[in-house]
Amino acid sequence: MASVTGGPLVGHARSRPLSQRFRALLLRSEALRGYILLTPTLLVMFLLLVVPLCGMIAFSFFTQVYFDIDFTLTLKNYWSIIKPGAGNTYLGIPFPFETPVYTILLVKSLLMSLVATSVIVLMAYPMAYFIAFRATNHKFLWLVLITVPLWTSYLLRVFAWKVILGHNGVLNSGLISIGVIEEPLGFLLYNPAAVIITLTHAWLAFAILPIYVSLEKIDRSLLEAATDLGDSKLIRFLRVTLPLSLPGVISSALMVFIPTVGDYVTPAQVGGTSGIMIGTIIQRQFGAANNWPLGSALSIFMMLAVTAIVCLFLWGVGNDRIKARGA
Template identity: 60%
Template sequence: MRRTAGPALLAPAFLVMAAALAAPLGALVLLSFWTQTGFEIDRTFTLANYWRIVEPGPPTWWNGIPFPFAYPVPAILLVKSLAMSLTATAAVILVAWPMAYFLAFRVRRGKAAWIILLTVPFWTSYLLRVFSWKIVLGYNGAVNSGLIALGVIGEPLDFLLYNPVAVMITLTHSWIAFAVLPIYVSLEKIDRSLLEAAADLGDSRWARLRRITLPLSMPGTVAATLLVFIPTVGDYVTPTLVGGTQGTMIGSLVQQLFTRQDNAPMGAAVSIVMMLVIAALVLVFLRAIGWRRMRARAGA
């Protein structure tokens, strides 16, 4: 009984994962080794798609950075996506951390109500939430109308929407609630007597925050960072709706390769490269912050 209980409990999740994640992923990997020839797919094994992503060529300049590739679009979009996603992630953590702190340390009664309030945005679909930012930032949107009504500006501002900043604002907003919860849990777990002891040993409020609260919240903060960073790099709904031509990200390219450009194998290769780069970055990040040591402490 005991020996079979573990696998039995794992089986449902395992089957779903195998069907919904591993199989498509395998198909994607396979696809990336094929080539598109007109309307047909040539199924001979080749690394040509990957070679095309890294093939050297005369440098293309983007924001002062040279990209020495013959086909620089994937590389440029990858770097751009990472930068935008990192900025959005940083913004999310900066906003979510104080919110989680407030929930964990200041709210005494009705915590459940606050947590339910946090999830209110999720009662509508992701698409609607992103779309609502079009209404806020648009040419005739809430911000422009408001500023015109107040007499601050005479003409609507046209730089609010359809650019990378709009994408980052929207991403930040969409992901805050996901970040608050893990940070909140790690803050909630901090034994209050540790903070009393720190004060007793001479710490001011700020010193206590820096020396005790912040380090002990790291497991949750790191989890929140990854939770936001990993999915936002490849997002394509947000850049498509509010990004315009300047705000495109790598997800938009993958989508275009699969649909409009009708080059699924190339799209697959770009996806795989994106995945590998994100995985490598995450590993370097975890290594740098000493994740293993942190986990050992949390387990104590």
């Protein structure tokens, strides 16, 4: 464009109006174009994720004094979480802290989430496998069907489990009517198991889709090759399909594990007195306990723990692969 005039390029560019210079820059720089396309998303992310997160980090260094906030920076909130003391034991593990409730609840939440995640992935895999390999005609329909539970709100699905597992619930009255039991079973609801069942149902659809995508991507000729080379169906699955679908499994596991650790609604509804999780106590800090700084510190403590576990998990997975490649 500039060459048409024949003048020296640089000098000419300087004399051009701002809008043209910007246009030229835009055409030259791919990165800039990318950022401009991303701007709305980045803006939303910044305003709704980064800013609140920074606010929370800042808050975790303040102190609540009755109804006022003391803005002097302090590590007191974090210290109160891990301050050593007489402690307590949970599942036989000692927690030697002055207020062991936070660490114990964190470990309990991580364990409950881990169990839920394992169950979810184990249940999601066969379903994804079926859609990827067995469903031939109506694949799209199957995918839509999987999202059907997501059409109602999360809270309603939790309530639905209360109706199913409850004292006069579907399960109990069904079992009574066919004569299996005489009294309603009390152990169905209001315990960690009920929380895990509910979480499993609520998050299953989120796990199926990533696994499905990774299975779908597998080159079918690899499977044929494995069969031609004499692998049985099981060996073929273990040596070809499973390793190739691992990225999907990993992302499913993370997608379920990370949000469920801090879940608050599910334990509140179906957890009873024994099924409470760390989310419950964090919510209390922002509610009745009136201690936002401690609530923020607990949230960050939880996020750090989750991050550590995720990193450990990813490192373990990566390590395995490297070993496998070396062998």
